[in-house]
Amino acid sequence: MPRFHFHIQENGRLIPDEEGQDFADGAAVRREAVATGASIARDAFMNGSACCVIVDVCEEDSPFLKVSITLDIEEPTRS
Amino acid sequence: MSSEVFTAALVRRLRTSDSISDDDIEVIRALPVTLRSYEAERVIVRDGQRATECCLIVEGFCARSKTLSDGRRQILSIHIPGEIPDLMSLFLHVMDHDLSTLTPCRLCFIRHEVMQQLHRRRPNIAEIFWRHTLIDAAMFREWIVNVGQRPAPARLAHVMVELRERLRVIGRVEGNNFEMPLTQEEIGEALGITSVHANRVIRQLREDGIVELHRGRVTVLDEPRFLELADFDDRYLHQSPAL
Numbered sequence: 235m236p237r238f239h240f241h242i243q244e245n246g247r248l249i250p251d252e253e254g255q256d257f258a259d260g261a262a263v264r265r266e267a268v269a270t271g272a273s274i275a276r277d278a279f280m281n282g283s284a285c286c287v288i289v290d291v292c293e294e295d296s297p298f299l300k301v302s303i304t305l306d307i308e309e310p311t312r313s
Numbered sequence: 314m315s316s317e318v319f320t321a322a323l324v325r326r327l328r329t330s331d332s333i334s335d336d337d338i339e340v341i342r343a344l345p346v347t348l349r350s351y352e353a354e355r356v357i358v359r360d361g362q363r364a365t366e367c368c369l370i371v372e373g374f375c376a377r378s379k380t381l382s383d384g385r386r387q388i389l390s391i392h393i394p395g396e397i398p399d400l401m402s403l404f405l406h407v408m409d410h411d412l413s414t415l416t417p418c419r420l421c422f423i424r425h426e427v428m429q430q431l432h433r434r435r436p437n438i439a440e441i442f443w444r445h446t447l448i449d450a451a452m453f454r455e456w457i458v459n460v461g462q463r464p465a466p467a468r469l470a471h472v473m474v475e476l477r478e479r480l481r482v483i484g485r486v487e488g489n490n491f492e493m494p495l496t497q498e499e500i501g502e503a504l505g506i507t508s509v510h511a512n513r514v515i516r517q518l519r520e521d522g523i524v525e526l527h528r529g530r531v532t533v534l535d536e537p538r539f540l541e542l543a544d545f546d547d548r549y550l551h552q553s554p555a556l
Contacts, residue, residue, distance in 0.1 A: 240509045270513075273465065273507065274510055294408075
């Protein structure tokens, strides 16, 4: 079973995952990546520490999938 | 081994956090019990199962949890020696959650009829168990606030501080460190985050020089920042009988 590494970027600052984890299948990796991105983004967006979170998953050394979550707020100009 | 050893942590807790007489302690020490050993991560009593006995933790750590139909698990509470995590089964006979071991455990089982006789014979002990049940509920309220409102690093810090204050009562805190034998996955299940996110939070707290979790042991690196992050007020633990 190959190991999956979840490298996380917040506003471009990379936090590499050297350890990695085993997963039963690709669907489980995808679920973990989406849930991880969503919960990290929730904290980062709420406390204003970042507006872009990327979960970059590698299977051993090759790219497996990438989840990007961006906070985009549009406010119309008020006169 | 004598029952004095089985009940040592419970007695220590009763003497520190509750008003209990020496007579009542002797009665507790004389209770007929069955000692069983469990390996780590084994179910003691399962959701839906009819319970006929209560379990006092002699040694090791346990957790209560609920598992959703898709297999995801939420850890609801962590339990340490001297606690009876399934005390409610005395009145609510069919379990509505799982109780399992986190680490290898020695558990002391007390039959329900023995507990019922104890309650009738010793109203003071019944009142203390009432109090423990209410504190248990207070801890669940705090757990809901924690998981529902705090950001993940504060959530982890809060669970750590609470565990430390409970371990302190039974004399299990050594200087700036104490045991918290949860895997990364279990920490995720306790905090309602993924295991990958839990790993990141643990790393962040270490890199920020606040607290380190390594091989099931917590070392506090910066006590004031640790407490500030946890936003911890110990009132809900009601650890002093005088209050």
